[in-house]
Each structure stands twice: as C-alpha cells, then as structure tokens.
Amino acid sequence: MYDAVIVGSGPNGLAAAIFLARAGARVLVIEGEATVGGGMRTAPLTLPGFRHDVCSAVHPLGMGSPFLRTLPLADYGLEWLAPPIPLAHPLDDGSAVALYRDAAMTGAGIGGPDGERWRERMERLAHAWPRLTPALLGPRPFSPHLLNWARFGLSALQSASFFARRTFAGERARALFAGLAGHAIRPLERPATASVGLVLGMLAHAVGWPLPRGGSQALADAMVRYLRALGGEVVCGWMVEMLAELPPARHYLLDITPRQFLRMAGDSLPGAYRTRLAGYRYGPGVFKLDYALAGPVPWTAPECRAAGTVHVGGTLAEIAAGEREVWYGRHALRPYVLAVQPGVVDESRAPAGKQTLWAYCHVPHNSDVDMSHAVEEQIERFAPGFRELILARSARTAQAMHAYNPNYIGGDINGGVQDLGQMWTRPVPRLSPYSTPLGNVWLCSSATPPGGGVHGMCGYHAARAVMGRLKIED
Numbered sequence: 001m002y003d004a005v006i007v008g009s010g011p012n013g014l015a016a017a018i019f020l021a022r023a024g025a026r027v028l029v030i031e032g033e034a035t036v037g038g039g040m041r042t043a044p045l046t047l048p049g050f051r052h053d054v055c056s057a058v059h060p061l062g063m064g065s066p067f068l069r070t071l072p073l074a075d076y077g078l079e080w081l082a083p084p085i086p087l088a089h090p091l092d093d094g095s096a097v098a099l100y101r102d103a104a105m106t107g108a109g110i111g112g113p114d115g116e117r118w119r120e121r122m123e124r125l126a127h128a129w130p131r132l133t134p135a136l137l138g139p140r141p142f143s144p145h146l147l148n149w150a151r152f153g154l155s156a157l158q159s160a161s162f163f164a165r166r167t168f169a170g171e172r173a174r175a176l177f178a179g180l181a182g183h184a185i186r187p188l189e190r191p192a193t194a195s196v197g198l199v200l201g202m203l204a205h206a207v208g209w210p211l212p213r214g215g216s217q218a219l220a221d222a223m224v225r226y227l228r229a230l231g232g233e234v235v236c237g238w239m240v241e242m243l244a245e246l247p248p249a250r251h252y253l254l255d256i257t258p259r260q261f262l263r264m265a266g267d268s269l270p271g272a273y274r275t276r277l278a279g280y281r282y283g284p285g286v287f288k289l290d291y292a293l294a295g296p297v298p299w300t301a302p303e304c305r306a307a308g309t310v311h312v313g314g315t316l317a318e319i320a321a322g323e324r325e326v327w328y329g330r331h332a333l334r335p336y337v338l339a340v341q342p343g344v345v346d347e348s349r350a351p352a353g354k355q356t357l358w359a360y361c362h363v364p365h366n367s368d369v370d371m372s373h374a375v376e377e378q379i380e381r382f383a384p385g386f387r388e389l390i391l392a393r394s395a396r397t398a399q400a401m402h403a404y405n406p407n408y409i410g411g412d413i414n415g416g417v418q419d420l421g422q423m424w425t426r427p428v429p430r431l432s433p434y435s436t437p438l439g440n441v442w443l444c445s446s447a448t449p450p451g452g453g454v455h456g457m458c459g460y461h462a463a464r465a466v467m468g469r470l471k472i473e474d
C-alpha cells in the first residue's frame with residue numbers, strides 16, 4: 001500500500017512526489033511515456049550529436065521557484081548555466097534591445113526616459129520578488145506584503161498593450177515588454193496580460209533566465225535521482241487509462257488536465273463537477289521547430305548573438321497583431337517567434353563548431369499547419385543567411401505536440417487558458433483547487449494554480465494538501 005501514487009512525471013508530478021517522499025511518505029510515480037520529465041525532456045531530434053529540448057528550455061520560473069530552490073539538485077547532477085545576456089529582442093533597424101540581469105544595464109540599453117522608467121520599475125519589482133512569490137506562485141492571490149502586492153497588482157491587471165503604451169514613449173521598451181507579455185498566449189489587449197511581462201521581466205533581474213547544462217532533461221533526471229534517494233519509486237511506459245487500474249494507495253495525485261481526468265475517472269465524478277470540468281477552457285497551441293545548424297545564427301544585432309533567448313517579432317503593434325490572429329483562430333503571417341540558442345552557454349548540445357536552435361510560435365488550438373516557412377522568414381528578417389546554416393530540422397504541429405504529450409490539449413502548453421477567470425480557480429472554483437469530489441484523488445498539473453511553466457509549484461501545493469490529510473489519517 002503506497003501513501004501516494006502520482007500519475008505523470010512532469011515537473012509538478014515530480015515536485016509532489018519529492019515533497020511527500022521527503023516527509024517520509026511511500027510514493028510511486030507512474031509515467032505513461034518511456035522516459036521521465038513531461039515538459040522537461042531533451043532528445044536527439046535531428047542529427048547524431050545534436051540534443052534538443054522538446055518542450056521547455058529556459059527556466060526563470062524554475063530558478064525562482066520557492067520549492068525547487070530548496071532541493072539539493074546540484075548534488076544530483078543539475079548545473080544551471082546563465083547566458084551572457086538572458087534575452088535580446090531585435091528590431092528592423094538592425095539594433096536589438098537587451099534584457100540583462102542588471103536592470104540598470106537594461107535601462108541604459110533602452111536609453112532615454114524609457115530606460116530610466118524600466119530601471120526604476122523593474123529594479124523595485126525584482127527586489128520585491130521574494131515577497132511577491134507567495135501570491136504569484138501560490139494557490140491563492142493573497143500576500144501578507146500588501147504594499148508590494150498592491151503596487152504589482154495595479155500594473156499587472158492592465159493589458160500589456162495599455163501598460164506598454166502608457167509607461168513607455170518609445171518603440172524599444174514597448175517591443176521588449178510586448179515580447180515578454182507574449183508568453184501569455186493571449187491577445188495583448190486583454191486584461192492582466194501585463195502581469196506576464198512584469199513577472200518574466202522581474203525574474204530576469206531577480207534570478208536570471210538560466211538553462212540546465214545538457215538540456216531540461218538534466219532537471220528532470222536530477223529530480224528523479226533525488227526522489228529515488230528519498231525512497232520514491234518511478235515506473236515508465238504505463239499510460240494510465242482508468243483510475244481503477246492504479247495500485248492500492250491512500251491518495252492519488254494526477255499530473256494531468258481536466259479533459260483527461262474526465263476520461264480517467266469515468267462515471268465516478270458527480271454530475272455537477274463533471275459539467276464544470278467540461279467547461280474548462282484550453283487555449284491556442286504551439287508550433288515547435290528544432291534545428292541542427294552548421295554554426296551560430298548570424299543575427300545582425302550583436303546582442304542577439306550572446307543572448308540565450310531571442311524574441312523575434314518586431315514591434316509591439318506587430319506582436320499584438322500576430323497574437324490576436326492566433327487567439328481568433330487564424331495563423332499569423334508574421335508570427336511572434338520565441339527562439340533559444342543553448343550554444344551561447346552550453347557546448348554539450350551540438351558537435352564542435354555546430355549549434356542547435358529551439359523555436360516556437362503560437363498557432364490556433366489544435367492546428368495542423370506547418371509554420372516552418374513563416375518562422376524562418378521571421379528569423380531571416382533579423383539574421384540574413386540563417387537558412388543556409390540549416391543542416392536538419394524537426395517540426396511539430398500543435399496536433400503533434402498533443403500526440404507527444406497528452407497534457408498538451410490541442411497544443412496548449414499551459415494546461416488551459418491563464419486569464420483572470422482561470423488563473424486561481426483552475427480547474428474549477430473549490431476551497432482547495434487541488435481537491436476533487438473523490439476525496440483521495442487530487443489534481444496537481446499546470447491546470448491547477450499557479451499554472452503553466454516549469455516551477456513545480458502546482459505539485460508542491462497539491463502535495464501539501466495531501467500531507468495534511470495523511471497526518472490526520474495517521
């Protein structure tokens with residue numbers, strides 16, 4: 001009899017398992033695929049000697065996660081690498097705006113009054129990050145640090161477009177902010193999209209945007225090694241169809257999203273809960289590309305050549321237009337592309353002298369359209385000659401992403417839309433969003449607060465709720 005069986009070995013499933021095992025519980029993790037990690041896998045997708053992050057690549061949330069930070073993952077093989085520049089955003093005049101670890105350097109690069117505004121705002125936010133995390137990465141939007149929370153909230157509740165236009169006068173700062181807010185995967189005119197830009201910006205200054213040496217798999221592997229050292233068990237290759245097939249346990253934590261839960265629980269869920277789960281909203285998908293390159297991407301702007309991440313999309317107006325198209329079910333002609341070049345900091349990803357490039361753009365939910373041409377046009381725009389370096393490419397449509405990981409419904413990488421209606425009440429409004437009417441069955445994926453990203457906090461909060469029950473039962 002296990003204390004807890006966890007279905008799914010994504011960052012949230014593993015975080016839940018580690019929390020419980022560390023508290024002395026007997027835990028088993030069941031993973032459907034042949035390897036562990038969920039959104040943290042690294043694989044040889046193109047040519048021999050090239051290794052690519054299939055999903056996540058850059059980890060400001062992992063670095064800033066109050067739970068992951070407590071784990072001795074360095075002892076289990078994890079090494080964080082900080083690119084010389086966390087992020088660069090190229091513009092059509094051949095220049096780029098760079099987001100440095102240092103808010104003052106970032107401000108200087110932006111220049112003028114906008115630069116000073118960036119420094120002043122972001123420095124203050126970065127300083128407040130430890131006080132903001134209980135609310136930003138917590139199960140509820142409450143913070144004991146009322147002043148910090150109120151200050152953040154007043155800006156965060158705005159739409160990214162409004163915030164950027166009201167705060168900055170020039171295109172450089174506006175574009176930089178639009179690229180950050182574009183991670184929201186929602187139209188930049190929607191309320192609270194500014195929150196995503198603010199969080200990612202402040203994280204760059206507070207903790208950086210690091211990559212694990214060897215790829216995101218190194219984070220997954222370190223978590224599994226630590227879990228096993230704590231006595232936890234992990235089995236792979238068991239895609240759970242129904243709850244009834246799970247081994248006996250006092251509690252079950254499911255690192256899956258509502259649509260899968262509905263299938264897995266069969267008729268055991270009460271009708272009202274089923275209806276609410278069925279109303280859970282999933283968002284646009286992603287189209288993912290991985291390249292084996294003969295050399296570094298020939299960006300025109302020098303800042304881009306030293307940046308771990310490059311936001312390819314031009315101005316605020318252009319990024320906003322592209323994201324709007326996607327939200328309303330159309331493919332953007334000039335998509336906003338998120339690119340990562342691990343080679344600036346990690347020589348282990350490709351044979352000597354060669355490079356990998358990781359890129360994706362947002363596409364309508366469940367899209368089966370190959371966006372390779374549009375993505376490459378965008379990269380060529382800021383890095384002429386890029387195409388000539390391509391040795392091989394691996395492409396996955398949104399439908400293919402869903403087939404790869406059952407949690408990516410329609411290609412949605414956040415486990416459901418993250419807007420005010422689903423931010424803290426995901427998957428349905430309940431006293432504990434992790435609990436279900438089944439009593440000993442809990443949800444712990446990114447479809448619970450605080451949502452998408454590799455931070456493990458959904459798993460951590462769910463496991464804390466389970467731990468409370470285990471103590472009572474003991």
Ligand SMILES: Cc1cc2nc3c(=O)[nH]c(=O)nc-3n(C[C@H](O)[C@H](O)[C@H](O)COP(=O)(O)OP(=O)(O)OC[C@H]3O[C@@H](n4cnc5c(N)ncnc54)[C@H](O)[C@@H]3O)c2cc1C
Nearest residue numbers: 008010011012032038039055056057058240445446453454
């Ligand atoms: C292209 C892409 C880029 C991304 N980039 C970043 C990034 O740079 N930084 C970042 O922080 N985040 C990024 N993300 C998002 C991040 O990967 C996810 O938000 C995160 O992995 C969600 O974690 P999770 O534990 O909730 O679920 P997942 O990581 O999806 O893990 C769920 C696991 O459960 C398993 N599973 C599902 N159903 C079953 C079943 N029935 N039986 C057994 N096992 C099952 C799956 O196989 C999977 O291994 C990216 C995602 C994608 C796709």
